[in-house]
Every structure is written in structure tokens, then in C-alpha cells.
Amino acid sequence: EVQLLESGGGLVQPGGSLRLSCAASGFTFKNYAMTWVRQAPGKGLEWVSVISGSGDRTYHADSVKGRFTISRDNSKNTLHLQMNSLRAEDTAVYYCAKVVATYYDFWSGDYPNWFDPWGQGTLVTVSS
């Protein structure tokens, strides 16, 4: 059974940093791109970052570009999100998810892709 377990959330002051982790099991981790999606309290889903299976490709939403960095350790089946210069508007539940596609090289968009499964999420609160 595929399982994703996030950790590292908590309360942090504006301008501070936090590192989230997502422990994966039940699948060959290095073969799959992974992504982070967040959800502010009472709001909808917002895509944050994605990283390829090998880690050589990373992309971030404009709202976090230059502040957040996605990375992975394939030897430990773990995904990370380093969040710096945190703002109040970064307050959200952060979910990690496995990117599934009909072909491994889906980046051009020629091959359908989707997120499945999702972890249970970890809450990040940015407040003084």
C-alpha cells in the first residue's frame, strides 16, 4: 500500500524558516515525480512545487518562487520542502502527493498526469 506521511509543520514567525518532510513507502520512490500542494484555512487547493524522480527538474509556483525549495533523498524515500522568508499568507495545510503519469516523461504535457495518493497533510502557521 502506498503511504505518504508529512511532518515538520508548526508555528513560525513571519520571516522565519521551516522544513517539511514527506516519508514515502509502498512504491519505488525514485521512479516518480513528487509534488507539494497547500490549502489555506477554509480555502481551496494551491499547487506549490514539483520535483522529478531523479531530482534534476524542479518547478515552483510564482507565489513561492525564490523562497521555497523542493528536494528529495531517494536513498531515504523522503521528499522535502524548505520554506524560507515565510509570510502570513503561507499559513496552510501542506500535502505531499505522488505524481502519476501515463509516461515517465510527462513534462511536455503530451501525457496525462495526476496526483495520487495524497498524504494526510501537515499544518504550517505563520504568525507572530
Added chain:
Amino acid sequence: QSALTQPASVSGSPGQSITISCTGTSSDIGGYNSVSWYQQHPGKAPKLMIYDVGDRPSGVSNRFSGSKSGNTASLTISGLQAEDEADYYCSSYTSSTSWVFGGGTKLTVL
């Protein structure tokens, strides 16, 4: 990248059918078949319901179906059941090597 447009809420009685629309642009929904739908119950993680526009993962009821026409995707739930009451989100891959979600639709089963 602007969020995809979904109705804020829809409702239906048990046994009825409802359709949730999701409108984007040629840079997302209209340009790719990477349209997926997620169900989220309160306090829970999103769950994949539809992928590749109209395919269902194993374990998802065949009462759920998806389609796309131009820049608009749709999720139809037939034979509404109380357990279908939840928030539903559409998502699409985009030309910016990113993903975009809809604002979410709250489904109420009357």
C-alpha cells in the same frame, strides 16, 4: 496562473444527478488531457476521483464520470448518495510546467 473557475456550490437530492463545471483556458484545460478531479471531505486529504479527463481509479464508483469540451471540463455524479457530500476540485496541467486547481465546489446532498 489564474485558478480554474468552478461554481461555489451545487446541490441535489439522493438519487439525482449533478454536474460540476470547471472552466479554464487553452493554456490548461483546453491544451492538455491532464484534467483530474478530487473529492475532499472535511478535515481529510483530497482523494482522486477522475484522471485523464474521464478515467476512474479502481475503487471509485462508476456513478462518477468526467468529460471535457474545449476549455471546460465537467464532473457528473449520478445516483447521488449522502456520502457524496464533500468539496470537489478540478485540476489541470498547464503550459507553464505547473498545475492549477479550481476554487472548489461544495456539494450538498439535500
